[in-house]
Amino acid sequence: MSPASDLLAHTLAQAEFHPRLPQQRRLYEAAKAAIHQQQLGAGNKLPSSRDLARDLGIARNTVIAAFEQLAAEGYVTSALGSGTYVADLQAHTASMRGVGSAQQSNKTAAAASAKGGAGAPLSRRGEELTAFAAGPRYEIQPFAPGDADFSSFPFKLWQRLQNRIWREARADLLDYGQSGGYLPLRQAITEYLRISRSVKVSVEQVMITAGTQQSLDLCAQLLADVGDTAWVEDPCYWGARRVFQARDLKLHPITVDSDGMALDDEDLATSPRLIYVTPSHQYPTGAVMSLARRRELLDVAVRKNAWILEDDYDSEFRYTGRPLAALQGLDTDDRVLYMGTFSKVLYPGIKVGYLVVPPALIAPFKSALYDLQRPGQLMVQAALADFIALGHFTTHIRKIRQTYGARRELLRRTLVAQLGPQLSQSVTISSEESGLHLVVELPDRVDDVALEKLAAESGIQVKALSTYYLAPPVRRGLLVGYAYVTPEKVVYYGRLLAAVIQSGVR
Ligand SMILES: Cc1ncc(COP(=O)(O)O)c(C=O)c1O
Known part of the structure; x- marks a missing residue:
């Protein structure tokens, strides 16, 4: 066997050249890898097809x-x-690089002159x-807020349900x-x-989207123009904030208190095009918007x-x-677009949510959903x-509600017990009985970002409340x-977290 045949036989035996690939593809991949790694150098002669076929035991x-x-x-x-x-x-x-770098330097120069010399590859918005850096990239870590138990x-x-759908083999579902x-x-x-x-x-009125993020983006694109104002809760869900920023809207933060979004005269002097709210369970504080505030907000939206x-x-x-x-x-004036998601109840990777639009917006939203997103x-x-339809959704919700409720209570009790009566006075643990996270509120003097980092060293991925704020006053x-x-x-982890909190509050 020639050294080249020997080398290719050896390379082919490696796991990455999957045995189920066609022989031709495997040989091609193996030769390519050997060439890239310079095991077969420039100018090396390969065995004849007849010899290589014989050496490897495959067809010529x-x-x-x-x-x-x-x-x-x-x-x-x-x-x-x-x-x-x-x-x-x-x-x-090298010859390709010559061409590419000439093109690249032209582009860079053009971008630099357009942007006053920075020459960065991203737009200002992109930068x-x-x-x-929003949420953690891999979220299932102890105490990372917001995730369900997959x-x-x-x-x-x-x-079984998926298999049945695939067995039916309906071509219209592939469109x-x-x-x-x-x-x-x-x-x-x-x-x-x-x-x-x-x-x-x-x-x-119901449209299926790839989750709330897409629903929000669709609303921002269709209902607001560049430079328009969006009222957002302060503190605010970062996902919503990002979408509005990406669409070049002006964010106007509205303070949130225990009754939800609290409008003052300064806010009322501005003219929002969009108002983003989480009234059932404000994200991240957990406040529930009172009925009076809900009515007020609906009135303001009309005005x-x-x-x-x-x-x-x-x-x-x-x-x-x-x-x-x-x-x-x-809402009696068709001012509200309502959105929900299956990310929390089922699993985030399902990427299915829904958007309910007022009747006058059905046609434009359907058309834009198709033109902009090509949903499938x-x-x-x-x-x-x-x-x-078969009732599994409600059964699942009932089951996880019990599980999460119990875990919430256990976490509260663990933290309270570990923090002790003295610290429990300066630290408030949110008491509302809902959601997927609780807020441990700290005295203003405590650096919650430093505590977030300290917790991360113990493998705990909590998030600092102050990072959700757009404007002062910021709660910690x-x-x-x-x-x-x-x-x-x-x-x-509750005990570890309590120790981290103690070290920051003392
Ligand atoms: C306030 C809020 N809205 C919506 C979502 C979910 O959005 P999506 O459907 O894009 O996963 C999250 C997820 O963390 C959230 O915290």
């Missing part, structure tokens, strides 16, 4: 096809009668957006969703919202000709009593429709998620 045609592919991509050169040689990739790359998701059942989403899912959501959330809704974007992201998680009615249900995933939507505290943390871990 397979070798010829692999050689042809390598030649077509410039890895080897073949001269009739004299054999196949490894090409000089360095020379090729601003990427400078802000482990309690009924995987087997979900698999884009042209009409606002899979109709039976929109019907199921309509029913659910009417009964559980007191939303005034017909099926036509200002503004749209209210109601983000009802976790109202399923109310551990005592019924879920609260949505703000949209009180109808197979998932169909499985989800069955999941809801920590957001502590508990939903997916097992009881043993709630106690273990």
